Amino acid sequence: MKRTLASEGGSKRSARDLRPEYRFDYAKAQSNRFAGRAKGYPVVVLLAPDVARVFKDGESVNAALRAVMSAMPNRRKARPNAS
Numbered sequence: 754m755k756r757t758l759a760s761e762g763g764s765k766r767s768a769r770d771l772r773p774e775y776r777f778d779y780a781k782a783q784s785n786r787f788a789g790r791a792k793g794y795p796v797v798v799l800l801a802p803d804v805a806r807v808f809k810d811g812e813s814v815n816a817a818l819r820a821v822m823s824a825m826p827n828r829r830k831a832r833p834n835a836s
Contacts, residue, residue, distance in 0.1 A: 800808065808814045 808817065
């Protein structure tokens with residue numbers, strides 16, 4: 754891998770070091786090889802600070818949401834994604 758000024762302990766690049774325009778060769782582009790790994794994984798949700806003070810971990814959030822879900826009328830069963 755090439756060494757850059759930043760990796761050699763040099764100063765950080767500033768905005769004036771950026772090029773005004775970059776040209777990308779889309780003919781050399783590759784598909785995202787990591788896209789398939791994300792399927793079926795949990796969704797990450799950011800909690801508001803006041804909510805995060807009450808719910809210290811994901812298990813407590815999930816328990817509260819399941820309680821709310823069980824109290825909801827006309828709840829359809831969740832289907833796993835077919836994709």
